[in-house]
Amino acid sequence: MARPGRREITGFSNPTVKALRALRDKKHRQRDGRFLAEGLRLLTDARESGILPSTLVMASEREAHPLLDALEADVAAAGGEVIETTPDILGKITGKDNPQAVAGVFAPLPTDLEAIDRTAAPIFLVAQALRDPGNLGTMLRTADAVGAGGLILVDDCADPFGVEAVRASMGAIFTVPIAQARWEDFLPWLRSGPGQLVAASLREAVPYRGAPYGAPCFVLVGNESRGLPEDYEAACDLRVTMPMKGRADSLNAAVAAAVLAYEVLDAVG
Template structure:
């Protein structure tokens, strides 16, 4: 196993990886952190080799680590054995994963999306919570969605919190970013139906006619879909509230809609 050992938190590579908790560093470098051997292997198996691979002594004997090391070195990446203390600082957790990979971010332009490649797609307008975003990406992966489109100023899908919530699906689901104006212009060429979720809608989500392919458009956690975004939809639907709660968590609502469309 061709690697070197680092024990100092002041090591330049370690400092660079730690900095990736900050959006500024992620934006400047185009890199992000994925924690855990499972996530790293998921990245490798979907064609994304780590630029940097950090691992602790406890992972050294794992058979899949050798695969990760070979993939990293084959892509001219850097492989470093580090202490548990460094792993804890890199992940900002008391019980860190024994393997951490640094990967390149990937965003796909709107123009290259092929709507008929999948039954269902998801667009999120100004989503704020990285846990919600990561969970929606994971659900989109599980349901076989074509991709997730981030409209307007959204939280970063490559933040450590969002990536954790994807459980490795960050590598499997194509991501796209667009301004509201770009999305509105592109949406006009959508060949199927665009469905929005609104608490004030009259149509129950179970009664709607979802034309194929379906693009689900959901608003953020505080305001939901604003009028200009709702106006882009062919139909707006509601998920009925039967108890005292007046709304659902965004990722739960997205999951219900995704499986309603793909059922």
């Protein structure tokens, strides 16, 4: 029996299970206006950022934890739903064979460019056509680590609210502002106020160490396989390159963003 205040679900065919499982697909996330996040640490980061899930799903076989108790109490106080189910059903919902003990359903966060305050920090990350959700989540984590004012996703990027991206962000999905825009909208927005656009590039680029960075600095990386379009690079204020001393001709996009972000942070942070 579930504790009072919780709803117990024991069947895989339950309509709620099917609806929550469907949130792993982008079309259902967009249709329902909700996304999934999994893990006590991640949900605690959300709670500490003032963001609570509308639905909290907990595995019946789990260890007691004061943070989970606080999360459940806050969700219930806010009028949210608390569900208790088996680890197998929770795994079906999240798509993991070994799921964590708790998951939450959240409303999408704002992603307009207006959500980005360029005075909030000396550094921002920008990704163009980033297709791998793991890379996107890693960039969010990097943005949080360097105190960036946000991550701006330009053109057709992976969905930041997909399960893999949320998981890879390690909670940064709730701490770092996100914006999504086409290049033709992003560039005029950037030029409407202060901001230096710096691209990781191989075209007429200067060494990334000691380059003349200025705040606020928008660090731009391109698609994992194609890099940045030439006209996008031409529109940048500064193009920098990192040395490749082995056989590899480039770094992973998220890794390049992290290396460059810390160099910029050292210069303008």
